[in-house]
Amino acid sequence: MTPSRPLLSRRNRLHIARLLVLTLALFLVLPERPASAGANLIANPGLESIAGDGFPVCWEKSGWGANGHTFEVSADAHSGARSMSVTLTTAGQGDRKAMMLEDTSCAPNVTPGHQYDLSAWYKSSTPNTVMTVFRHDVAQGWVYWTDLASLPVATGWTQQTVRTPQVPANTDQIVWGITIYGNGTLKTDDYTMVDATQPTPDDSCSAGDKCVKGDWQVMPFDSAVRGIHAVVLRNGDVLLIAGSGNDPDAFAAKTFKTAIYKPGTGRFTAVPTPEDLFCAGHVQLKDGRVLVMGGNKDYPAADGGHGYKGLKNSYIFDPATSAYQRVNDMTAGSWYPSATVMGNGDVISLGGLGEDSHGTVATQYFSDAQQRWLGLNEANQTWNFWGLYPSMVLMQDGRLFYSGSHVFGNGTPGSGSSIYDYQAGTIAPVPGLRKKDERDQSMSVLLPPAQDQKVLTLGGGNIETNPDAHRLTDIIDLKQPSPAYTAGPPIPHGKLTGGVAQTGDQGKMYVSAVLLPDGKVFETGGALHNRADPVFEASMYDPATNQFTPGMATDPVPRGYHSSAFLLPDGRVMAVGDNPGNGTFDMRVSVYSPPYLFQGARPQITGLSSANWAYGSANTITVDKPVLKAELIRPAAVTHSSDPNQRFVDLPMTVNGNSIDLNLTSNPNLAPPGWYMLFVVGTNGVPSVAKWVKIG
Amino acid sequence: MSRTRLAALALAAVALTAGVGWVSLTGNDPGTIRTTSVAAEGGLPDIAPTPGGPGTDPGAGPAAPGAGGPGSTGQTRELAAAGQQAARAPARRATPAPFVQPFAGQPGVTRQKPKRKPTAPVKVAPTVDGCDRSYGTIAQCVPVRFPPGVTDKCAWLRDHGFPALKVTGPDRQGLDPDRNGSACDE
Ligand SMILES: [Cu+2]
Numbered sequence: 031m032t033p034s035r036p037l038l039s040r041r042n043r044l045h046i047a048r049l050l051v052l053t054l055a056l057f058l059v060l061p062e063r064p065a066s067a068g069a070n071l072i073a074n075p076g077l078e079s080i081a082g083d084g085f086p087v088c089w090e091k092s093g094w095g096a097n098g099h100t101f102e103v104s105a106d107a108h109s110g111a112r113s114m115s116v117t118l119t120t121a122g123q124g125d126r127k128a129m130m131l132e133d134t135s136c137a138p139n140v141t142p143g144h145q146y147d148l149s150a151w152y153k154s155s156t157p158n159t160v161m162t163v164f165r166h167d168v169a170q171g172w173v174y175w176t177d178l179a180s181l182p183v184a185t186g187w188t189q190q191t192v193r194t195p196q197v198p199a200n201t202d203q204i205v206w207g208i209t210i211y212g213n214g215t216l217k218t219d220d221y222t223m224v225d226a227t228q229p230t231p232d233d234s235c236s237a238g239d240k241c242v243k244g245d246w247q248v249m250p251f252d253s254a255v256r257g258i259h260a261v262v263l264r265n266g267d268v269l270l271i272a273g274s275g276n277d278p279d280a281f282a283a284k285t286f287k288t289a290i291y292k293p294g295t296g297r298f299t300a301v302p303t304p305e306d307l308f309c310a311g312h313v314q315l316k317d318g319r320v321l322v323m324g325g326n327k328d329y330p331a332a333d334g335g336h337g338y339k340g341l342k343n344s345y346i347f348d349p350a351t352s353a354y355q356r357v358n359d360m361t362a363g364s365w366y367p368s369a370t371v372m373g374n375g376d377v378i379s380l381g382g383l384g385e386d387s388h389g390t391v392a393t394q395y396f397s398d399a400q401q402r403w404l405g406l407n408e409a410n411q412t413w414n415f416w417g418l419y420p421s422m423v424l425m426q427d428g429r430l431f432y433s434g435s436h437v438f439g440n441g442t443p444g445s446g447s448s449i450y451d452y453q454a455g456t457i458a459p460v461p462g463l464r465k466k467d468e469r470d471q472s473m474s475v476l477l478p479p480a481q482d483q484k485v486l487t488l489g490g491g492n493i494e495t496n497p498d499a500h501r502l503t504d505i506i507d508l509k510q511p512s513p514a515y516t517a518g519p520p521i522p523h524g525k526l527t528g529g530v531a532q533t534g535d536q537g538k539m540y541v542s543a544v545l546l547p548d549g550k551v552f553e554t555g556g557a558l559h560n561r562a563d564p565v566f567e568a569s570m571y572d573p574a575t576n577q578f579t580p581g582m583a584t585d586p587v588p589r590g591y592h593s594s595a596f597l598l599p600d601g602r603v604m605a606v607g608d609n610p611g612n613g614t615f616d617m618r619v620s621v622y623s624p625p626y627l628f629q630g631a632r633p634q635i636t637g638l639s640s641a642n643w644a645y646g647s648a649n650t651i652t653v654d655k656p657v658l659k660a661e662l663i664r665p666a667a668v669t670h671s672s673d674p675n676q677r678f679v680d681l682p683m684t685v686n687g688n689s690i691d692l693n694l695t696s697n698p699n700l701a702p703p704g705w706y707m708l709f710v711v712g713t714n715g716v717p718s719v720a721k722w723v724k725i726g
Numbered sequence: 727m728s729r730t731r732l733a734a735l736a737l738a739a740v741a742l743t744a745g746v747g748w749v750s751l752t753g754n755d756p757g758t759i760r761t762t763s764v765a766a767e768g769g770l771p772d773i774a775p776t777p778g779g780p781g782t783d784p785g786a787g788p789a790a791p792g793a794g795g796p797g798s799t800g801q802t803r804e805l806a807a808a809g810q811q812a813a814r815a816p817a818r819r820a821t822p823a824p825f826v827q828p829f830a831g832q833p834g835v836t837r838q839k840p841k842r843k844p845t846a847p848v849k850v851a852p853t854v855d856g857c858d859r860s861y862g863t864i865a866q867c868v869p870v871r872f873p874p875g876v877t878d879k880c881a882w883l884r885d886h887g888f889p890a891l892k893v894t895g896p897d898r899q900g901l902d903p904d905r906n907g908s909a910c911d912e
Binding site: 094095124125157158159160174177180182183209211212276277278279329330331332333334335336337338373383384386387388389391410411412413414415418425426427428429438439449451454455456457458459483493494495496497498508509510511512513558559560561562563610611612613614644645646647695696697698699 | 819820821822823824825826827828829830831832833834835836837838839840841842843844847848849850851852853854855856857859860862863864865866867868869870871872873874886887888889894895
């Protein structure tokens, strides 16, 4: 400041006035100019030019389903003389939307990797609206991309702005519009689309190898219990369930163990464990308590007279009291059952072994509202045997995708993968999974973001025929009308005991895949044969490029049977367990720091408007630096390479400087209710530490 | 964007930049001042969304039927939600119905209908975990089939940390040729 400086001279003011008049003249003379800093990429954004069909040039009437609807050009405009109006009178199925024409001259051109602020003025009498984006893929043509944000009801003209995620590779144009799917009228006007790409800081990494490979540390203490089941709790602690821990002597002595591990302090707290929860299923309920189902009723008879027997018992572990509380029994014994939380917070459990050690064919349904397992006749039954720990991933329409990933067994029926519609009671095969009978202890993950509805299945073996575990990966896009697995890139080769390099088709079973906050998938651990021959290999899979980056740092501890790896709220990955055939159990804990933790300062979430988020809402956070993206990651509940609830839900951003509104999907099937880790990722690619947020 | 609107924006810009220009002592070039849209928005009714939070009852929204309770379908919940939102206080942001996409319809694919409730159990072999129960303790796992290329099973077991194993059943794998009840003890 220079307070002594005199006011502007008359000549200065005249000069400014002249500039201002010139500016005004330019605004009036020049055609269509954006109000914001960057160029508006939309053709006919104010909808003032009308085409021969009576609808605005470069816009079309779009939508699907049987619903009563009208499209109009309205004189009720935000500016100018026209807006577009869509009215739904008998909503129910499908939607309607005024969309930009999927046409090379109308659709805005985009650059892969860039982000765009999409904005429109609107009035809406229904909350059932959403901003929807399609992209032009240079290979596939026009395809659905994503839904960005719900628009609140507005009686007066209101502006909604949302930033797209980074434009995917092979995309040269996008079109977008606002979808209405409830009864009411939606008017829109004055669309803008502006490149909002932020510069990437060129922070140089000085951590050597860690910059690209990351770094493992083996903790200087052992786990207090055999880490067979691991659940990340809503307070950031880790619940490690062993039960008898695959130790028949502990079973005979009724020594059942659980411990809470606090990553911050490295401390373990013992939890009294009411039954042998070894081989149970587990999933977080919407209030953050953990539903544990089934377990080990008995080990196999020494004379081979019977195999493992499943418990019917079920418990809820409450992080607030650090205690298990019994709920009613399941309808059938469940040794190695699946557990998937549904969009309404209920839980469906399938497969496993019953009290008689034979296959459990019941669909077991836990009602969140009633806090009990429904009776056999209260739930829809198909009487299908799904095998052990079948990986059942919740789809965006509420059906379950059986990825084909499972534990044990030899010879899965049909194509080895299917879509299960609980409501209809039907099962429809899904083709394309290679080596379907060598997917024992493979791992499946719903790839980031959940909105993309793609599942990756990695590796696997067969404990009965005991071949070399393979390195195949298969990917499925559940957005397709007829989804089918297609071949993905092979898992990179690793090293076996003694440093022997893997060759040919050698891959891994007992593999772990962990969704990271930067949107990549960390693949680690595994072994080549039935409870033998650990594979020392880790790689980073990028869903955006469909490629593995090989040569990540490897966990020095073997991680085969009964091992797991999972994301901690601080962005690191923790790994526990290994139970080779000789009957030993590795109690070491290792923690991986991914490369992003060496690449610059972490963004801070400095404010959170609320920790309780409703579906379809915008939730304000403040951050201390520019942010590339934000997402919710559901905390792990993993065992035996199986965590079908693991998901990464993108949160499209409305950016106002350091204040960012995060738009949560309206669809609970994309983000089932519960506690999630909220991460933001800085423009340097470094994620924040998570804040905990409760959805639904 | 119409010219009328542009004119209004420009006028707003003029007013704002002129004000800024006259007060500011740093002498910004008015051409680079980027406050026009903000200025134009100034007079508009503010219907900014209230962020979702405790005010929104998580149990009452369409999230409750969500993926469909034991008896609901995707279509009915949207209608139900539309009705629910009308009853809400106007100041509160109504929760939209779940927006579900019509993906993965699988046209032409035959769907397996529910089976009859089985009368006989679905048999699963006691060796489901791939371990030969004839050897060692239940905690140990001599594979029912050794990995490809293994010719000397006892050497393989030794290499993998197995001690001498008690033979508890039929010696299917021939690990106890001297039949002393202890496998791989030579
Ligand atoms: Cu197991």
